[in-house]
Amino acid sequence: MNAILHAQQLTKHYPGSIALDHVDFTANAGESIAIIGPSGSGKTTLLHCLAGILMPDAGSVTLNTPSAPLRLDSLGDAALSRLRREEFGFVFQQGMLLPELTAVENVALALMLNGTDRSTSEARAAEWLAALGLAGMEQRRLGELSGGQVQRVAIARAQVTGARVVFADEPTGALDSATSTEVLDVLLHSVAANGRTLLVVTHDPQVATRCQRVVELRDGGIVADSGSAVADPQQPVPATTNFKGAFNV
Numbered sequence: 088m089n090a091i092l093h094a095q096q097l098t099k100h101y102p103g104s105i106a107l108d109h110v111d112f113t114a115n116a117g118e119s120i121a122i123i124g125p126s127g128s129g130k131t132t133l134l135h136c137l138a139g140i141l142m143p144d145a146g147s148v149t150l151n152t153p154s155a156p157l158r159l160d161s162l163g164d165a166a167l168s169r170l171r172r173e174e175f176g177f178v179f180q181q182g183m184l185l186p187e188l189t190a191v192e193n194v195a196l197a198l199m200l201n202g203t204d205r206s207t208s209e210a211r212a213a214e215w216l217a218a219l220g221l222a223g224m225e226q227r228r229l230g231e232l233s234g235g236q237v238q239r240v241a242i243a244r245a246q247v248t249g250a251r252v253v254f255a256d257e258p259t260g261a262l263d264s265a266t267s268t269e270v271l272d273v274l275l276h277s278v279a280a281n282g283r284t285l286l287v288v289t290h291d292p293q294v295a296t297r298c299q300r301v302v303e304l305r306d307g308g309i310v311a312d313s314g315s316a317v318a319d320p321q322q323p324v325p326a327t328t329n330f331k332g333a334f335n336v
């Protein structure tokens with residue numbers, strides 16, 4: 088098993104609450120992992136600590152990179168921002184995309200922030216949008232897209248840079264059930280086709296059922312972990328929708 092992200096004794100306090108209490112956790116390369124648990128159990132705090140968005144009060148997070156293991160707390164702000172831009176992708180319920188930009192500009196921006204020129208970035212972004220079923224919608228602003236289409240834009244943005252780990256927080260939380268299924272299919276297939284690791288915080292049993300591994304939090308601690316089942320990125324995820332495009336753009 089090839090560990091990609093390792094958390095050791097992660098602890099995070101807020102006034103009046105312990106959001107994370109000495110959590111040990113390892114994500115393996117290519118796994119899709121659902122993080123479930125009641126409201127307030129620490130799911131988002133765990134995701135944010137693993138992604139270097141939030142620094143824990145104690146404990147550490149280590150990302151295994153091809154060159155060497157990197158402890159997130161050993162990096163300065165600039166290095167941490169760069170690592171997040173290059174290695175991590177984010178699909179949140181809202182907030183990661185800019186409404187004043189078009190779909191293609193939103194996706195291309197992730198590449199441009201990493202130094203890729205505009206025309207290359209937009210060409211690559213358009214390929215991703217097409218692979219995720221949004222061909223012909225590249226020039227629409229977010230307000231001209233449905234909720235499910237906006238989440239496809241977010242899924243494209245999260246992966247266009249080649250991020251090795253994708254973090255999602257309630258990616259289907261604002262969608263109806265049929266649209267949730269479609270967006271989930273797009274997310275799981277695109278991540279699997281590219282061999283990425285997916286960590287998804289969810290209240291949606293459908294999301295948890297379709298991930299390879301389920302980790303349950305309660306009161307800031309992991310109380311159940313279905314364990315690493317399949318960590319084979321070549322293994323197809325069962326489809327409920329037919330897709331155009333192989334995703335590995």
Ligand SMILES: Nc1ncnc2c1ncn2[C@@H]1O[C@H](COP(=O)(O)OP(=O)(O)OP(=O)(O)O)[C@@H](O)[C@H]1O
Pocket residue numbers: 101102104105106124125126127128129130131132133
């Ligand atoms: N910025 C903050 N300030 C104070 N307390 C916080 C803050 N963020 C989280 N908490 C507290 O930390 C605990 C864990 O919160 P967290 O958001 O991680 O839970 P969650 O499982 O993601 O919840 P939900 O499912 O409702 O989103 C909760 O008790 C919460 O009130």
